[in-house]
Amino acid sequence: MLTRAVIDRTVAAALAEDAPWGDLTSESLIPAHAVARAELVAREPGVLAGAEVFEAAFRLTDPAVRVELRAGDGDRFDTGDVLATVEGPARGVLSAERVALNFVQRMSGTATLTSRFVAEVAHTGARIADTRKTTPGLRAFERHAVVAGGGHNHRFSLSDAVMAKDNHLAVLTASGLSVTQALQTAIARLPHTTHVEVEVDRLDQIEPVLAAGIGTIMLDNFSIDDLARGVEQVAGRAIVDASGGVTLETVRRIAETGVDVISVGALTHGARALDLGLDMAVGLPDPV
Structure with missing residues (x-):
């Protein structure tokens, strides 16, 4: 979660x-007594994310x-819109400018890209979700931006839920247990509140995984036809999560297969910074 404490700690590190x-x-x-007034102006349309982070960069540099x-996070804007104004000691405004822009441009880029994916699947029941493919140290910021763009968060960290991938299953079954037995043994050791998701990459893996009583099955790098077959095979017995190489060009067809969630790593690792500028005027106060 992107709390004020997380914002201040990370922004302070960036300023340092x-x-x-x-x-x-x-x-x-x-001059120490010079003052500045600036406007955060959109150079292109988009969705805002990181408004509070932008503010924190200036506040932590100079409280004056x-x-x-x-505008607030999740708001859409057009080219030329003024999203914020900044006013105060010129040295503080100039010192914080780059860090403030770096955060709000990157976060708004993620929110804007997410909104495009969400729009592509709006006629279906599929959720667009992020992944753990985030910038180290900035996960809370990037995940917040995904939500601002209308998307949803997958598990935040390795500590939040069980997600067994092919390498986990290979280790689990090395003792001779079947996939179903290995998963059931592992699930029996977990608290009843822990969600379990298992990744498969072939249709024939679906039944043994579902037999273990898991909550979500991830169909990884399936073709469109196999995704549709997989959804039919699961038949509501688990949440169906599709992943692997999802793009704006393919996401609509993926959603139309009936999957519940589409995990898109590109939301965070593939978004470009949005073009936002800080238009500034610096002057000296009138003599007394």
Whole structure:
């Protein structure tokens, strides 16, 4: 979850990375009493994510800088829209500018891409979900952006749910147990509240996995025809999650097979930063 504590800790680290010994340029060129007013302007249409993160970059740099948000996470905007205004000591505004933009551009890019996937499947019952293919240290930010774009979060970490993939099953069955027996043995050791998902890559693997009583079955890299057959075979006995090479060009057909969830790694690892700019005016206060 993207809490204020998580935002402040990560943004503070980013600011320290960007100016470990201060902002040499602003401190040497900009008078200490100079003030600045800036507008966060959209250079292209999109969906906003990271508004609070944008604000935090300025607040943590200089508490005297004031940020007024004119849009919130999940809001759509057009080219030329003003999404926020920033006003205060010029040194603080200039020092925080790059970090603030880096976060809001990346997060809005993820939200915007997610919204496009969601639009493609809106006529079906399928959910668009992210994966653990996130930037190390930024998972909460990227996952938040997915939700802002209308998507859903898969398990947040390895600690949240059981998700057995082919390598897990290979180890499990090495002792001679069948897939069904191995899964049942493992499930028996889990708390009753723990969700279990198992990945398969062939139609003939579906029945042995379902026989173990799992909650979700992931059909990985199935063809469109085999996805439809798999959904029919599962017949509501588990949630059906489709994954593997999902693109904007293929996601509609995948959703129309009747799957419940479509996991899309590209939401986080393939989104480009959206083009947002900070248009700034710097001046000196009127003499008293």
